[in-house]
Amino acid sequence: MELLLPELGLFIWTLLAFVIVFLILKKFAWKPILATLNDREKSIADSIASADKVRQEMENMKSENEQLLNQAREERSLMLKEAKDTKDKIVNDAKAQAIEEANKIMADARAQIQNEKMAALTDVKNQMGKLVIEVSEKVLRKELSDKSAQENYISTLAKEIKLN
Amino acid sequence: MNFRFKHILSSFIVALALLVNLPIFAQNPDSPASPVEAQAPVVTEGGAEATEHHEGAAAEEAEGPFNINKVLFGHVMDSHDWHIFSYGKGHEATHVSMPLPVIVYSASRGVSMFSSSHFHHGHETYDGYAMTAIDGGNNMKEKISIVGSDEKVYDFSITKSVLCMFISIAILFLIMFAVAKRSKRNGIAKAPTGIQNAIEPLVTFIRDDVAKAYLGNKYAKYLPLLLTFFFFIWINNLLGLLPLGFNFTGNIAVTALLALVFFAVMMINSNKYFWGHIFNPPGVPLAIKFILVPIEFISIFIKPVALALRLFANIFAGHTIIICVISLIFIFAEKFGTGLGWGTSLISIAFTVFMFFLELLVAAIQAFIFTNLAAIFIGSAIEEHHHDDAHGAEHAMAH
Numbered sequence: 001m002e003l004l005l006p007e008l009g010l011f012i013w014t015l016l017a018f019v020i021v022f023l024i025l026k027k028f029a030w031k032p033i034l035a036t037l038n039d040r041e042k043s044i045a046d047s048i049a050s051a052d053k054v055r056q057e058m059e060n061m062k063s064e065n066e067q068l069l070n071q072a073r074e075e076r077s078l079m080l081k082e083a084k085d086t087k088d089k090i091v092n093d094a095k096a097q098a099i100e101e102a103n104k105i106m107a108d109a110r111a112q113i114q115n116e117k118m119a120a121l122t123d124v125k126n127q128m129g130k131l132v133i134e135v136s137e138k139v140l141r142k143e144l145s146d147k148s149a150q151e152n153y154i155s156t157l158a159k160e161i162k163l164n
Numbered sequence: 165m166n167f168r169f170k171h172i173l174s175s176f177i178v179a180l181a182l183l184v185n186l187p188i189f190a191q192n193p194d195s196p197a198s199p200v201e202a203q204a205p206v207v208t209e210g211g212a213e214a215t216e217h218h219e220g221a222a223a224e225e226a227e228g229p230f231n232i233n234k235v236l237f238g239h240v241m242d243s244h245d246w247h248i249f250s251y252g253k254g255h256e257a258t259h260v261s262m263p264l265p266v267i268v269y270s271a272s273r274g275v276s277m278f279s280s281s282h283f284h285h286g287h288e289t290y291d292g293y294a295m296t297a298i299d300g301g302n303n304m305k306e307k308i309s310i311v312g313s314d315e316k317v318y319d320f321s322i323t324k325s326v327l328c329m330f331i332s333i334a335i336l337f338l339i340m341f342a343v344a345k346r347s348k349r350n351g352i353a354k355a356p357t358g359i360q361n362a363i364e365p366l367v368t369f370i371r372d373d374v375a376k377a378y379l380g381n382k383y384a385k386y387l388p389l390l391l392t393f394f395f396f397i398w399i400n401n402l403l404g405l406l407p408l409g410f411n412f413t414g415n416i417a418v419t420a421l422l423a424l425v426f427f428a429v430m431m432i433n434s435n436k437y438f439w440g441h442i443f444n445p446p447g448v449p450l451a452i453k454f455i456l457v458p459i460e461f462i463s464i465f466i467k468p469v470a471l472a473l474r475l476f477a478n479i480f481a482g483h484t485i486i487i488c489v490i491s492l493i494f495i496f497a498e499k500f501g502t503g504l505g506w507g508t509s510l511i512s513i514a515f516t517v518f519m520f521f522l523e524l525l526v527a528a529i530q531a532f533i534f535t536n537l538a539a540i541f542i543g544s545a546i547e548e549h550h551h552d553d554a555h556g557a558e559h560a561m562a563h
């Protein structure tokens with residue numbers, strides 16, 4: 001039974017010691033330890049939250065980039081297509097114009113040639129006519145100087161004409 | 165390297181644990197109450213008196229048979245000197261013990277303070293005071309009284325248990341201040357180092373799984389007390405396992421004090437809802453209330469008593485089992501011969517090793533249970549009910 005009867009001395013010493021230990025530990029041990037634990041937990045939670053945020057932002061940026069890239073790609077192909085069209089158009093236009101120009105030049109040239117030819121022919125005709133007239137005049141002058149020959153010839157011509 | 169060091173350290177502790185009871189049972193054959201005592205070298209007085217008392221003792225007390233009562237209670241009861249170990253046999257035995265200061269107060273003589281070595285283990289009186297073992301000396305409880313007077317003497321001596329408490333407090337301070345220092349130095353930017361890694365999980369465990377779990381958002385106010393309970397009890401439990409002959413948390417005075425501290429905190433912080441539920445349980449018929457209210461009222465006082473007894477009984481039982489198992493060796497050796505004593509020692513040591521591992525577990529579990537139940541009881545006393553009672557019950561259930 002003595003076992004279950006608390007001794008006053010030990011009780012008082014334990015009371016004193018426990019209260020003092022509690023107060024000292026509370027101020028000098030539990031306070032800094034718990035403060036560090038809480039702060040660390042808070043900082044870890046904050047870090048995780050901010051890391052999540054950054055990841056979210058990264059993902060957003062990534063998708064935005066992708067979108068921009070796709071847009072740029074589309075734009076590029078569009079521009080290429082347009083450039084090609086423009087080039088084709090320019091080339092075709094130039095070709096058509098060139099052909100037209102060439103045709104026109106050719107036509108002009110032909111007309112010119114024709115004119116020149118006509119002019120030359122007219123000239124030749126005029127020259128020949130003059131020459132014929134001169135030669136005829138000379139011949140006629142010679143022929144007409146001999147009376148008998150003229151009469152012979154007239155008679156020949158007269159003979160050729162046969163009256164039916 | 166570090167790992168190997170820890171390995172060696174733990175082997176050393178196990179080896180030490182094996183030796184735990186050697187000092188205790190070494191004195192057994194000579195009976196622990198033997199008056200033949202030499203003082204430890206640390207003590208200035210008394211050392212030279214050893215021989216003188218050898219003779220006196222021989223005449224006074226014959227060597228009796230092995231007395232397990234004296235062995236057991238010599239260990240578990242508090243005493244005015246710190247008996248470390250004995251060697252030698254019979255009357256030639258030398259007991260290495262450290263006398264502790266005796267501080268007594270009586271109305272007629274005031275405060276007296278002197279070394280317990282003056283009593284020579286109850287065989288001499290000093291300054292009018294005598295130390296006797298009550299209950300025929302079997303349970304070893306020492307009582308200091310004034311010679312030839314019935315006057316009440318208040319004994320505030322630094323006994324073995326008080327010494328144990330001082331040692332444990334020194335260890336507690338060493339550990340916790342080291343952790344606090346590292347906490348401050350490392351801050352939150354650096355990872356915890358060294359002993360900080362060992363203590364922080366325990367602190368977190370008490371905070372999250374005990375304080376927050378049962379005290380809700382008001383946990384911060386009670387957390388320092390709960391942490392002090394846990395580490396104070398745990399370290400003292402562990403110190404009781406070392407072969408130093410301490411049995412601090414297995415002493416009812418200690419556990420009663422701890423339970424009273426808890427009780428005071430619970431009473432001071434209890435709110436009107438707590439008392440309302442005790443004196444006017446909601447939703448209970450009037451007739452039942454006459455039965456229920458006294459039961460509820462008594463339950464308030466049963467809580468600290470249960471806490472005190474649980475811790476006391478667990479630690480006391482552990483020490484008792486270990487000493488009994490070790491004592492088996494000497495009982496068998498005395499009754500059936502030395503050979504059987506040696507044979508029994510194999511089984512006893514094996515079982516003691518097992519018990520020590522169990523006690524290591526019990527030391528932590530009992531510290532946790534005391535803290536946990538204190539938190540639960542305080543939680544029930546400070547719980548707020550915002551709505552009517554029926555609703556409040558649902559509210560409490562939901563939590």
